[in-house]
Amino acid sequence: MKRFIKFTWGFLVCILLVLSTACTGKSAGSEKLYLYNWTYYTPDELVAKFEKETGIDVIIDNFASNEEMFAKVMAGGNKGYDILFPSSDYTQIMIKLGLLSELDHEKLPNLSYISPLIREKATYDPDFSYSVPYFMGSSGIAVNTQRVDGAYERSWAIFSDARFAGRMSLLDDMREVMGAALKHLGFEGNTTDKEQLALAAKLINEEWKPNIVKFDSESFGKAFSRGEFVVVHAYPENVFAELPRETWSSIDFFIPEEGGMMYIDNMVIPSSAKNKDNAHTFINFIHDPKNYALFLDAFGFPPTTNTGAQQYMSNKDFFFSVEDLANSDNIQDLGAELEIYNQLWQTIRYEQ
Structure with missing residues (x-):
């Protein structure tokens, strides 16, 4: 998740209280659960509810990128954590390196609520042997319709429209931008075919x-x-x-019909975790539909991940739906083949 998440003063206050050892008011001898999650990605209300229901104290550290999280894991700094929250490509890497514990599905009955589309897209761990999806989302395109004259193509081709020259931006993200061009050309977003990648780079550079x-x-x-x-x-x-x-109705956000690059952020238990039972309890708690609805409402997220949550949600206005993700590709670890992307990205990002 490279996504910005709006935070509340309640979160900040809770952090200060944690630092003063008074956030939960529980004794120092109570059970613990140590999370290493993206910044502002764990709602205060949900943490408080979990602590009240289970008596387990939750201690949260945050990271800003998969790279930061992974560097700490590889340096041995993850030994105090019970749950990590990597995106799918880094989940895939960690599975390959033997860094994760195998999950006990008997302790995770709420896996039954994971959406069918995630089961289709989660090729990195199709049986959820080592990971449980936390949220599935996607990038797309936002258009300010009040400042646009005439019709426009609701696809990645909009970036070729000279009418908007000097008034557009692309993400500064190699896999997102390259993936968008690949999908627009009808290719798979994780391809390592050199000819297809060259065509994608040409489209980006020239159009x-x-x-x-x-x-x-x-x-x-x-x-x-x-x-x-x-x-x-x-x-x-x-x-x-x-x-x-009140201005949202003037913004047209869409995921192009040809698809784009989506992400699945996951909950995983490192092999070095000391509180694995508590970790299973938390993961199962998150996917209780009533609890998951609190998570979605906290951030205005659509119900893409848990099939039972929508009926309990307060928010009914979503930026996109699970159906909008049908043609998108989940970002995968490409191993050594990633160097092909790196070389082409240099021509896109740094050459005139």
Whole structure:
């Protein structure tokens, strides 16, 4: 998850209370569970509910990228954690390296609520032997319809539209941008075919790049809200978090019909975990539909992952649906073949 998640003052207050050993008010001898999750990706309300129901104290550390998390794991810094939250490509790497514990499905009855589409897309661990999906989402395209004259193509071809030159941005992310071009050309988003990749790079360099202001994965949401960009390659939560709700109806966010690059963030138990029973309890708790609805409502996420949650959700307005992800490809670990992408990305990102 390279996604920006809006946080609440309650989260900050809880962090301060944790530092003062008073967040839960439980004794120092109570059971523990140590999480290493993306920043602002664990709702306060859900943690408090879990602690109240189980008597287990939850201690959370945060990371900002898969790379940061993985570097700490490889340096041996994960030995104190019971659950990690890697995206699918890094989950795949960690499975290959033997870094994860095999899950006991008898302790995870709520796996029955995992959506069929995730079961289809999770080729990195198809039986969920080592991982349980936390959330499935996707990037897409946001258009400010109030600043667009006439019709536009609701596909990746919009970045070839010279009418929007100087008013668009693409994510500063190799796999996202290359994947979008590959999908637009009718190829698989994780391909390692050199000819297909060369065609994708050509499309980006010759048709998309001349029209964009910049590659931007950090400030595009704010820039879009200020009117600097009219069209952005985006994660929807970044865009809508920066806009008043009354303006949302003027924003057309879509995942192109040809598909794009999606992500699945997972819960995994490292082989070095000391509280594996508590970890199973937490994972199963998360996928109780009523609990998962709290998670989705906390961030305005659509019910893409858990089939039982929607009926308990307060939020009914979603940026995209699970059906919108049908043609998208989940980012996979490409191993040594990733170097092909790296070489082409240099020509896209740094050459004039």
